[in-house]
Amino acid sequence: MRYDVVVVGAGIAGPIIARNLAKAGYDVLMIDKKAEIGSPKRCGEGISIGVFDKYDIPYDKRFINREIYGAKLYSPSGYELELRYKKVSGVIIERKVFDKMLAFYAARAGADVWPRTEATGLIRKEGRIAGIRAKHEGEPVEIEAEIIVAADGVESMVARWAGINTYAPPHEFDSSYEYEMLIEGYDPDLIHLWFGNEVAPRGYVWVFPKDEDRANVGIGINSDNPKTAKYYLDKWLRERGIPAKKLLEINVGAVPVGGFVKELVRGNVLVVGDAARQVNPMHGGGMAEAMGAATIASRWMIKALEEENLSLLQNYTREWWEKDGRRLEKVLKARRVTEKLTDEDLDLFIQILSGADAEKIAGGDYGEVIKALLKHPKVLLSPRRIKLLKELL
Amino acid sequence: MVEKVKIVVDDDRCYLCGGCAGMCPTLAINVGPKWEFFIDKCISCKICITACPVGALKAVPLEGEP
Numbered sequence: 001m002r003y004d005v006v007v008v009g010a011g012i013a014g015p016i017i018a019r020n021l022a023k024a025g026y027d028v029l030m031i032d033k034k035a036e037i038g039s040p041k042r043c044g045e046g047i048s049i050g051v052f053d054k055y056d057i058p059y060d061k062r063f064i065n066r067e068i069y070g071a072k073l074y075s076p077s078g079y080e081l082e083l084r085y086k087k088v089s090g091v092i093i094e095r096k097v098f099d100k101m102l103a104f105y106a107a108r109a110g111a112d113v114w115p116r117t118e119a120t121g122l123i124r125k126e127g128r129i130a131g132i133r134a135k136h137e138g139e140p141v142e143i144e145a146e147i148i149v150a151a152d153g154v155e156s157m158v159a160r161w162a163g164i165n166t167y168a169p170p171h172e173f174d175s176s177y178e179y180e181m182l183i184e185g186y187d188p189d190l191i192h193l194w195f196g197n198e199v200a201p202r203g204y205v206w207v208f209p210k211d212e213d214r215a216n217v218g219i220g221i222n223s224d225n226p227k228t229a230k231y232y233l234d235k236w237l238r239e240r241g242i243p244a245k246k247l248l249e250i251n252v253g254a255v256p257v258g259g260f261v262k263e264l265v266r267g268n269v270l271v272v273g274d275a276a277r278q279v280n281p282m283h284g285g286g287m288a289e290a291m292g293a294a295t296i297a298s299r300w301m302i303k304a305l306e307e308e309n310l311s312l313l314q315n316y317t318r319e320w321w322e323k324d325g326r327r328l329e330k331v332l333k334a335r336r337v338t339e340k341l342t343d344e345d346l347d348l349f350i351q352i353l354s355g356a357d358a359e360k361i362a363g364g365d366y367g368e369v370i371k372a373l374l375k376h377p378k379v380l381l382s383p384r385r386i387k388l389l390k391e392l393l
Numbered sequence: 394m395v396e397k398v399k400i401v402v403d404d405d406r407c408y409l410c411g412g413c414a415g416m417c418p419t420l421a422i423n424v425g426p427k428w429e430f431f432i433d434k435c436i437s438c439k440i441c442i443t444a445c446p447v448g449a450l451k452a453v454p455l456e457g458e459p
Contacts, residue, residue, distance in 0.1 A: 033425050042410055118425045148436030155411030155424050175446040223416065230447040252446040365415045 003029045003112075004131055006145040008119045008158045010037045013273030013290040013297075014151035015102035016055065020298035022110035026305055029107060029143060031134055038099030039191045042154070042253025044178060044216050046208045046342060048090045055291040058105075063097040064145050065210035069189045070243050075350035076196030076343040082354075084190065092191075092208045092216065114352055117141070119152065122161050122338070129162060129269055147301055147313070151294075156275030164266050166275060170223040172258020174203050174284055176256050177229035178218025178353035180210070182246035189210045194236070201225055201341055203284070205236050214248070216343055220255060220284050257281040260333060262318040264297075268310050272297050281332040289324065297318050339393045345385065352376045367393065395437045398452035402428045407439035413450060415443035 005021050007014045010032035034040075046068070053057045068091060070084040071104040104387050107113045108274040116137055123131040123142060131144035150158035154173075186192050188209035203220035209373045210216065219233040229252070237244045256277035264271055273276065273290035278291055297316045341349075356372045370393050379385045400422070411424040421434035422441060440449045 035426075039410065040410070116426075137449070153415075154413060155414035157414075157420065157423065160420060167418055168416075169418075170440050170444045173412070173416060173444065174414065175444065177446050221411070223444050223446075226443065228448045230448070250408070252408045252412075252442060253410040254415055254446065 001141070002038055002131075003027045004145065005029070005147045005149065006143050007111075007149040007151055007152035008032075008132065009149075009152060009153055009275070010034075010103045010113065010115070011099060011151060011271070011273060011290070012102065012287050013278075013294040014149065015099070015106045016291055016294035017149055017151065017272065017298050017301070018106035018113070018207070019102070019109045020295070021301060021305075022106060024302045024305075025110075026302070027240055028106070028111040029114065030103065030111055030138075030147070031119065031143075032103075033113045033116070035116045036096065036100075037113075037115055038096035038105045038129045041099075042093035042176070042255075043095050043251070043287070044206055044208050044218050044285075045093050045095055045210075046090055046095060046206075046216075046285065051094045052293055053290050055295060057102070057291075060101060063094045063101055065092045065094055067091050068072060068191055070191075072187065072190045072192050074192065074194045074349045076199060077347045079347055079350040080354060081350045088307040090191070092210050094210075119158055122148075122158075122323065129267060132158065132353070140364035146268060146305065146310070149297070149301075150269060150271040150275050151273050151290075152275050153273045154363070156197050156271065159261070159269065159271035159275055162266055162269040164261065164263055164269065164271055165269060166252065166261045166277065168256060168258055168277060172277075173223040174220040174255040174257050175223040175225070175229040176203075176218060176220040176253050176255055176284070177233050178216055178249075179233070179244060179247050180214070180249035180251075182213055183207065183215050183217055183242060183243060183250075184213050186215070188215075194341050195350075198343070199236060200232055205233065207262075217242075218251070220257075223254060226353055245324065253286045255279060255286070257284055257335070259326060264293075264320055265313045268313065269299070270297050270313060270316060272392075278320075278328075280328065281335045284337075291323050291327070296323070334392050338387055340388060345388070348376075348378055348385075349373055377387050394422050396440070397455045398435075398437045399432055399455055400430050400435065400439075400441060400450055401453055402430070403449045403451075404428070407445075408447065408449075410446065411433040412446060414445050416440050 003189040004026040007030040192207040202222040261276040279286035
């Protein structure tokens, strides 16, 4: 069979590209190896409220578990910093519904969608990549396409088959483990984040409320840690006396947090989302980045098909790096500085900020936050801390 | 020289999250509807074992195998 575009992977980036290309009138097939789109997920399911308008996604109650009004941060010794907004700042979604709806929007726009279809290799003809081979319920199928999109997640094979170097060593990933569970005692209008080198090396523990008494409770740690993410999360729950007995889901995954794939296009193959390691390296969130990259990629795919000039696809690499890549490289740099923070630093910084002008901090003026910290005597007396904070500026 | 090993999965612990496949430098693991290992590609670096969020992988020596 023949399509203009074949998209491998129906997570976040895949369906947005499939929808945009189908809307523009092109023949699109999106495949996913899973039988149920959206499940299992590898995600804390938190996303900022702005993405719905920005990427033209309906604000559909069917996938919104709860609206969130801010965040609460906890230092290793228990200092707290609350950032609360008057308006909804984010939502905790239900990926198994959300991803399926994104695929539905793509299908409704005209794309074909096949779950339980695993890409098994590339079709090469006359020195170019002419499509992909796949297996649908075990039956081999050949899908020819002008453009191939590798939106196949952290374990992406398609881009690597095409010769795009997406490889990164384990140090550049976080390992994560999450329960959806019944939990009480945490303000369900906020997300809650715990930091500390013993709590979650390089990462954090999160509680993302889905209900007053139900939340995603998860952890991310450096993947090259000799202990597992599960070990650290269970330890955290045990130490706080939180019973982990009413569990509704267990999810695990690897999160690429150490830099981004340089070459996003080779010939007629594009890589996007987790497969391109397009994840915010500070918090490990990948959905918004996937949406952004998918939007840029879609635009250049449409242009390349319109003008029958596939070399235009290269503009996706250029534009992504100019916009998102540059910004995320800065975030990555800052993340690498935060890795050097000791538990005492975290205690001190959160303690200082909780006493500072909360509204200013909640306003998200990052520079103001660092300046507030730099004024404190305990910081001023420590050349090491001054150096760290200046690096963060 | 690195001792040549075979990676085995504990199916009861594995969630098929694909982290090991993502971090394997040689595409020696494929995670689809099931976990697959290709010994001819494996370089015995054991990165996958550390990478697994739940400790579902281990290495077994290849000694005695043809």
